[in-house]
Amino acid sequence: MALKELSSLEKFLGLKKPNKYSTQGDRKVPVLQSNSGPGLVGLVTIATHLTQEAKKPDLLGSSAEERAVVQQWLEYRVTRLDGCAKEDIRTILKDLNTYLEDKVYLAGNHISIADPLMYYGLHHIIMDLAVHEKEKYLNVTRWFDHMQHYPIVRHHLPPVAVLRNRVYTSGHH
Amino acid sequence: MAAGTLYTYPENWRAFKxxxxxxxxxxxxxxxxxPPAFSFGQTNRTPAFLSNFPTGKVPAYQGDDGFCLTESNAIAYYLxxxxxxGTSPQASAQVLQWVSFADADxxxxxxAWVFPTLGIMQFNKQATEQAKEEMKRALAYLNQHLNTRTFLVGERVSLADITVACSLLWAYKQVLEPAFRQAYPNVNRWFVTCINQPQFKTVLGEVKLCEKMAQFDAKKFTDVQPKKDTPPKEKKGGKEGKKEKKEDKKKEEKKAAAPAAEEMDECEVALAAEPKTKDPYAHLPKSPFVMDEFKRKYSNEDTLTVALPHFWEHFDREGYSIWYGEYRFPKELTQxxxxxxxxxxxxxxxxxxxxxxFASMILFGTNNNSTISGIWVFRGQDLAFPLSDDWQIDYESYAWRKLEVDSEECKTMVKEYFxxxxxxxHVGMPISQGKIFK
Known part of the structure; x- marks a missing residue:
């Protein structure tokens, strides 16, 4: 899973030459193999490194504050989202829905590395949501749909159907 | 890819599109x-500009290939x-839908809401309240649409976003204070995202959203208003004064009744906002010849049997003069x-x-073989045009000659032209069309 994601990320970043990855430990933490010295360990470390490698520093945030927010979401992804308990999913979606109410992207006014990484991490969760739940977390759904319409983001993942017109109009916001 | 020049006055939201x-x-x-590339109110009144863009309005686009285009939506579409x-027929129709929505709704x-706060339109409480309600309706509709969407059409910025965001630009800057706009979170999210895209930012600069709803700026309004809109002076003799007052009042009422419907185009607003000079005839003694009265006779009654006799009976040789003007470049007249x-x-x-x-100008002849000449009646004994900077655009294209009021020539010309x-x-061509300046 994480390895496919990293290869998608490479494409998103426009990196031509694929890197070699392996995993370590029970949680299958990704490792970027390097020819010289020890590899880079962990999704956040690797993603940050790849972005710098691709010379797209704006994707890490274009101001000090934005860079902090990007890092916050990368951290959120690995500490809160990955491997979260089933009962936590609703809380995560609820929080994210509130956060995205006044935002199109997770950090700043343009796409950053946080967006595709959160999209990859949330994909299996959104896939499993029922229609009325997608409506309940409307801002998450809108953001998710926007992400999956970036052809460079959605490489290895199937599209998720999103309804434009609400079915359960009496439901939540 | 299109390449060309966009003529506009600075900070024009229509040009921004x-x-x-x-x-x-x-x-x-x-x-x-x-200036020197373009100075609003001058460049767009030159014959060269008007031959490309007959209305003289901006924004106007001229391609390096000579292709000319007016109307901001058309120019934006072209660029x-x-x-x-919109890449599919559906998407491009939706783009058009939102462009029309911006213009109409x-x-x-x-x-109607923002102009009074900028001092370029008279404030009318009823009109402002009505505008607020209409704005609420439009924003509510947008808000609902953007509930499930990031941008107006498809998943990327389109001309729809550009057009609608630009049409909301001044409202967001001037009047949509936080308490008012909080009811439309989806519109706010979308608008802020749009104006922060680098392509928007390059053109708009840093847009500061309104913090407190701007109110009518009475001082600015009186400063920039053309003179004719100020109330008539207290002391005005007899009939003339009364009539003017009545007219002014009518104007006011009309404005009050339908300001939204006849809202001014920025172009006109900017024109109206141009600094006005003082009455150039202030130094002249009052004339017994009442121009308005003559014009009424001319408009409503027979020219030869009523208006002309009235003209000669009341004409004030001291206070007014009669001029003949003839277009200097008849060879350049085509259609x-x-x-x-x-x-x-x-x-x-x-x-x-x-x-x-008062004037009567006549176009003689046919396509590609024509001439223009006319008779003008001015206050005072001099040519009126040099008295004001605003009046000097066209007159140099004409040769002017003051007529001896009591000469046979003058009587004939006045009769024929009126x-x-x-x-x-003196022309030797048949009349094509006449136009009256009154």
Missing amino acids: AQIAAQYSGAKLKVAST CSDALR IVPSAS TFMSCNLISGMFQRLDRLRKTA AWEGDFK
Whole structure:
């Protein structure tokens, strides 16, 4: 899973030459193999490194504050989202829905590395949501749909159907 | 890819649409908004400009290939990439839908609400309240649409976003204070995202959202208003004064009744906002010849049997003079409709002269063989045009000659030009069309 994601990320970043990855430990933490010295360990470390490698520093945030927010979401992804308990999913979606109410992207006014990484991490969760739940977390759904319409983001993942017109109009916001 | 020049006055939100579209598409667009390239109110009144853009309105676009275009939406559309226009028939129709929505449902109420706060339109409480309600309806609709969407059409910025965001620009800057706009979180999210895209930012700069709803700026309003809109002076003799008062009142009422419907185009607003000079005839003694009365006779009654006798009976030789003007470049006149535009354009630009002058201009001849000449009646003994900077655009294209009021020539010319009939011996061509300046 994480390895496919990293290869998608490479494409998103426009990196031509694929890197070699392996995993370590029970949680299958990704490792970027390097020819010289020890590899880079962990999704956040690797993603940050790849972005710098691709010379797209704006994707890490274009101001000090934005860079902090990007890092916050990368951290959120690995500490809160990955491997979260089933009962936590609703809380995560609820929080994210509130956060995205006044935002199109997770950090700043343009796409950053946080967006595709959160999209990859949330994909299996959104896939499993029922229609009325997608409506309940409307801002998450809108953001998710926007992400999956970036052809460079959605490489290895199937599209998720999103309804434009609400079915359960009496439901939540 | 399109390349050309956009003529506009500075900070024109209509021009922004085209400029942002060009930022996205990479069209090479030069913007002429400041002297010497373009000075609003002058450049757009020159014959050269008017021959390309007969209305004299901006924004106006001229391609490096000579292609000319007016109307901001058309210019923006032309400068768009395919992606911005919508790549499927459905998407491009939706883009058009939102462009029309902006014009029909946002611009009128936004203007009626915002203009008074900028001091470029009289404040009317009822009109402002009505505009607020209309704005609420438009924003509610947008808010609902953007509930499930990131951008208006598809998943990328399109001309729809550019157009609608630009039409809301002044409202967001001037009047949509936080308490008002909080009811439309989806619109706010979308708007802030749009204006922060680099392509928008390059054109708009840093947009500061309104913090406190701006109110009517009475001082600015009186400062920039043309003189004719100030209340008539207290002391005014007899009939004339009364009539003017009545007219002014009527004007006010009309404005109050339907400000949204007849909201001013920024172009006109900017024109109205131009600094006004003082009455150039203030130094002259009062004249017994009442211009308005003559004009009424001319408009409502027979020229030969009523208006002309009235004219000669009351004409004030001291206070007024009669001039003959003839177009100096008849060889350049081609299509008659273009020559007619030349005349009406000149009349328009001399608007402020109407109170004190009267003229009949006639286009003689046919396509590619024509001439223009006319008779003008001015206050005072000198040519009126040099008295005001606003009046000097056209007059140098004409040769002017002051007529001896009591000469046979003058009597004949006045008769022929006012009545649009006669031999016109000095011209030697049949009348094509006449136009009256009154």
